[in-house]
Amino acid sequence: MPIENEIRRLRFENGEMTQAALAEKVGVTRQTIIAIEQNKYAPSLEAAFKIADAFSVPLESVFHWKKD
């Protein structure tokens, strides 16, 4: 997956926010948050913005494009 993310670190920095709590804020299932966090699923732009909003950071602080 060419898109990497900082969700695990951001959860830690936000009081060890649980995957379930993040899932509720974003409006997806906990399994989807797990898949995104493990780089197995690239979220839609809307979900990506919602994740960034949940951490109150800009999108580029959460997701990075990994060039080959």
Place this chain on the structure above:
Amino acid sequence: MSFREKSAWIALLAYGGVFGAYFVALWRSWDPAIGQPLSIGLLVAAMVGFVIIVTALTIIAALLNPTAANAPADEREKLIDLKAERAASYTLSVGVLLSMTGLLMGFNGFLIANVLLASLVAAELVKAGWQIASFRMGA
């Protein structure tokens, strides 16, 4: 395990178990002379059994986690559903082509109907299997 993955498992087990038993029973009892009336009885029993099993297991799964059961599918679940439906449609297409070939070759109409039913069941098994594999792999 998400509610939708549980639903896929329920579909896989119900389709595989009930219609697997139906086709085994049909195979053993098939007789061109009397097979057809017997098959109709078997088919009705299989369909009633299938509905009861799926309904009961879905109710149990929903009672165990009512919040998840009432939640709409999220984007990843919808994408998994779409991919599973596509794989199922290919399976069904193969079955329809086989049935058409059988009809053109003059096979018994009741046999063709069962080939079509088998195609529908196979398509649902592929769909449920695809969903489960996708959920397990995290895709």
